[in-house]
Amino acid sequence: MKYTFLLISFFILNTTHAQSIKDSIFKEDIVTLVEEMEFMYGYDQMLREYTLYQTFDKSDTDRIESLPDSLNVIEIEKRKFKSDSTVKFIWQKYILPKDIEHTERMIEITEKYGFPSTKRIKMYYEEEFNDPEFNPYILLIHAPKEYWNELITLMKNELDNNRISKCTYGHMLWHFTGRKSFQPMLDNGYEMVEENGKTILKSTCQ
Structure with missing residues (x-):
């Protein structure tokens, strides 16, 4: 019994120490990391928005995205590429390869x-x-998709170490299982509720 207690105590101390080290180096490198991730995020969003709106002008894309759904659809229809092959080219040449790089870097x-x-x-x-x-x-x-299994394991570890919330994990798990069912979210911090006559998913996390 005493041995078990010592083993558990050692594990807790080890985990706490590891977390402290991660926080320390995260704080030390925070500026460089934020600048790098802001670039990756900006690239990710800018290219995806371009395939919808054919513009890199964020003020313009923000304006369109703030429109009511009916007007947003009309605006997108007006701006859509005449050739589907152009959109496919952008995705294959500029978006998907960077998704791989960004995923590997985020891991x-x-x-x-x-x-x-x-x-x-x-x-x-x-x-x-x-x-x-x-x-x-x-x-x-x-x-x-080829990174989903690795990410499920990685993010479960982040959940276990309290670096992400249960709801964040549930939403990620929903994506990493192909968004086939809401069950990963319902099992991790979400619930179905009735609001204004509609059934919606709602987070229970603070």
């Missing part, structure tokens, strides 16, 4: 520093983000 960052959630970043980073919507989370959501 490296997470393994070394722990997952860099915006909440965790703001503990050490005092500047405003270049894009108020910046969120490294998106870079993993766009991970290619």
Whole structure:
């Protein structure tokens, strides 16, 4: 019994020490990491938006995205590429290859520093983000399918070490299992509720 207690205590101390080290080096490298991730995030969003709106002007894309759904659809229809092959070319040449690079880099960052959630970043980073919507989370959501199993294991470890919430894990798991069912979310911090006559998924996480 005493041996078991000592073993558990050793494990807890080891885990706490490892977390402390990750936090320490994360704080030390925070500026470089944020600048790098802001670039990856900006590239990710800019190219995807271009395939819809044919513009790199963020003020214009923000304006369109703020329109009511019916007007948004009309605007997208007006701006769509005449050739589907152009969109396919952009995805194959500029988006998908970078999704791979960004995923691999985010895995490296997470393994070394722990997952860099915006909440965790703001503990050490005092500047405003270049894009108020910046969120490294998106870079993993766009991970290619071949990385899903690795990411499920990695993010479960982040959950177990309290670096992401149960809801964040559930939403990621939903993506990494192909979004076939809401069960991964319902098992991890979400619930179905009735609001205004509609059934919606709602987070129970604070």
